[in-house]
Amino acid sequence: MPVPVFRVAGLTKVYDTGQIKVRALDGVDLELYEGEFTVLLGPSGSGKSTLLNILGGLDAATGGHVWFRDRELTGLSDRALTAYRRDHVGFVFQFYNLVASLTARENVQLVTDVSRNPMSPAEALEMVGLAPRLDHFPAELSGGEQQRVAIARAIAKRPDVLLCDEPTGALDSRTGVQVLEALKRVNDEIGTATVVITHNVAIRKMAHRVLRFQDGRLLGMEVNDTRVDPEEIDW
């Protein structure tokens, strides 16, 4: 029986811009499990990113509850959320978000500087296959390499959960596969619960569990009995 890492109950998020109210999440209930690779599917505006931001402590819910293991995240102070992110969560974004003025190693060091029990930046970059590119600046790396630096940066702290928002969205198929392989490797070897948002339906085949979203609601959930390797994914 899998152990839940996140429990979400009646989660709503409303963006109020004054003139219009947007319900980004509208009463979502779900569970995500330790060690699993989960894919969130859905069109733009379906609420996937909002959910990911709330799970990662980047955004606050309007209603409902979110638990990380036994701890309720909803209602935590800004300071407590910062500590939660620092100690438990790794993020990977679509546009890599590397600091341009820092090398690959230093971008990873940004994380290891503030974590409790990190691996060394070299070790983390090794895991994503970038050992030879340690001292290159982002501008000297390809898109796929930059995204792998971002993954190394996310996993260097040995996070309990790895949250990825469209990690392959800006990449071509070949570099996309390299990135997915890095993610799978982390999930397999360290057992980090991994949540990946994607538009690419094909990627669902490598997940343990797939959640579909539309209009801020959870449409359905499927569990893959057999998973395929990233290189077998057809883009």
Next chain:
Amino acid sequence: MHALDRKLLRDFARLWAQALAIALVLGCGVAALLTSFVMYQALGDSRDAYYERNRFADLWATARRAPLSLLPDIAALPGVRTAEARIEGLVTLDIPGREEGAVGRILSLPASGEPLLNLPLLRSGRLPDPDATDEVAVNEPFARANRFVPGDSFFANLNGTRRELTITGTVLSPEFIYTIGPGAMMPDNEGFGVIFLPERAAAAAFDMSGAFNSLTVGLYKGASEPEAIDRIDALLDRYGGTGAHGRDRQVSHSFVSSELDQLWTMTIVMPPIFFGVAAFLVNMVLGRIVALERAEIGLLKALGYSNRMIAQHYLMLAALTAAVGILLGWGAGAWLAQGMARLYARFFDFPYLIFRGSWSVYVVAGLIGLASAAFGALRVALSAARLPPAVAMQPPAPPRFRRGATDLLMARLRLSQPAMMILRSITRWPARATMSALGIAMGVAVLSAASFFDDAMDKMLDTTFGLANRQDAVLMFAENRPEIVLDELRGLPGALQIEGQLVEPVVLRNGHLEKHTTLEARRPGADLSRIVGGSGRVIAAPPGGVVLAARLARQLGLAPGDTVEVDFLSGRRETALLPVTATIEQYIGLAAYMDFETLNALRRQAPQVSVANLTLDPAQRSGFHRALNGMPALAGTAMITDMRRSFDETLRENISITATVYIILAVLITVGVTYNGARIQLSERARELASLRILGFSRGEVSFILVGEVMVLALLAQPAGWFAGLGIAWAFTQGIESDLYEVPFVIVPATFARASLIVLLTALGSAMVVRRRIDRLDLVAVMKTRE
């Protein structure tokens, strides 16, 4: 090193030009603060130490001839610690190898050797033997200017006898830190010397055995000065006392004090301008950096960096900039303070300059610099820290432009699209545009305020020498003489025009307010020495009343129509009540004026004169000076022509130094504001400008948008700059006004024009430097990057 610190250093290195532009402005503030404050402290400390060690007196009094037996009575007065009698007088000197005469101020040295008060500090040789009749010590600057060494001698006209005096030593005295001869306006060490003569010789020369004509008094701490002055005046009154006074009316002391006041004004007025502009620049540049790094801030937060760490990161960027500025400011400040010290050494004769614990001043100046950068950075850093991470990672919403009244106006004016872009950008960020314009205005203000001194000095010189004192020479008589003495002077070689003037030392009173000054009288129509009012109007004092310098009238609380009480301090010591007929604005001195006949009638005497004003034939100058050497009745000669020249030269030199410094300061402020402003605009508009280039706009047309905005702001800044300049100049005149002089508050239009021109050219230059980056704009890359 932490990765975040490494980012900090690399960001700083990337921003070096902008950071340097800010650091230079901040450095100016630190340097200005250091220079003026270090000098203020050094001058004050050196003066105080010198006064303390050499027992500078608290009170001075002169009398016609008072018996030495009076001295114990004075010493016994309440509050009096030491009273010392001496003999002093002015004599004409004949210096071998010098054509013009010189004036000496004789001061007696007590028979015991050293005086109790105003102890001269021996610089070379020895003090004269108390029994010698022809040995003297002279003040060091006089010896140096005339290249005298101990053993040299010169001639003095001592009470009618020409005597050769041998120099035994040179000294400095706390009474003569600023040494200025009678009738002179600035030090002339070659033509004026202080001569220390043993008491016995002085008594013989001035017919003062058993008597004195000069008194110095030291008071106990906490003793009442006015009370002591009253009691001394009461004792000296019957011996021709002219009124005791405190340090405030001691000439050297008041010059040093007025210099201290000026330094203090500088300390208060200038540095805040630079610190304010630097704070604004930090705010503007850091604000832009935070806007550009929104995504990175969001990322750092996602990675678990706390608000404090993020705020600290951006504060450190400001602190690094400040650190560069502070180091530059320390260096420049130390260097400028040395330069100032050298300048002071030319005017003030201190045996030493004390630079006390100045490191603390450096620390304070540094902390103020740091604080102003932090002040500018704080809001931006906090707003960066407060950005919610999920929001930070979204690109910012495009700025909202709305149609407003200005748009209607622009439509009316049928402005081109680029001109519209410029004006919309200004109206879209009104606070930033206003602050930028104010920053540029400060550049204009600093320049106009600096040139103000030039204008003011021109005005002072023009009034003082061009209109009021048009004589070539002033001959001062030892005693008032009948007016017919002028006829004798007509025989002097080269003398062209001769006019007499009566000068009486008086105390003017209005109720409890009183002022020691001189009452001057000349015949109506006098041409060589005239009374000139503020507007350059020449005034003749009407019979029957007194004309007062406006500053004097203000100090006494008098206005035309009031009555002033006049106590005459010489001859028959009488008191008269006279109406004030007019007041006039005067820049130098605090005098009162009367009609010649009226004053003589009031004193019940046949017309007398104290000085003679002459114009000379330059060709006969030597003959004139030779003839003067034989005139026993003269106490001194002032060569106004020479004075005018030396005054002019010294001022021009000082003004050209300060003008250069201020131009540099103004250029730095302008570069700081305009360069950073243009860089930020380029950064904000790179996509827009690249789009325009892609649409077919030429480089020139695109540059127009960038340079145009800077120049529009620079133009708008001009009137504000002129006003601020007037304000600073006014603050200076208030800080500098003293009994000695008042700096006229005048700025000529050309000053504003020059300041504006310099600032506008600098702004254009800065914008053009940034414009070069447009040429290098990579059109494709710019369009690809998201914000």
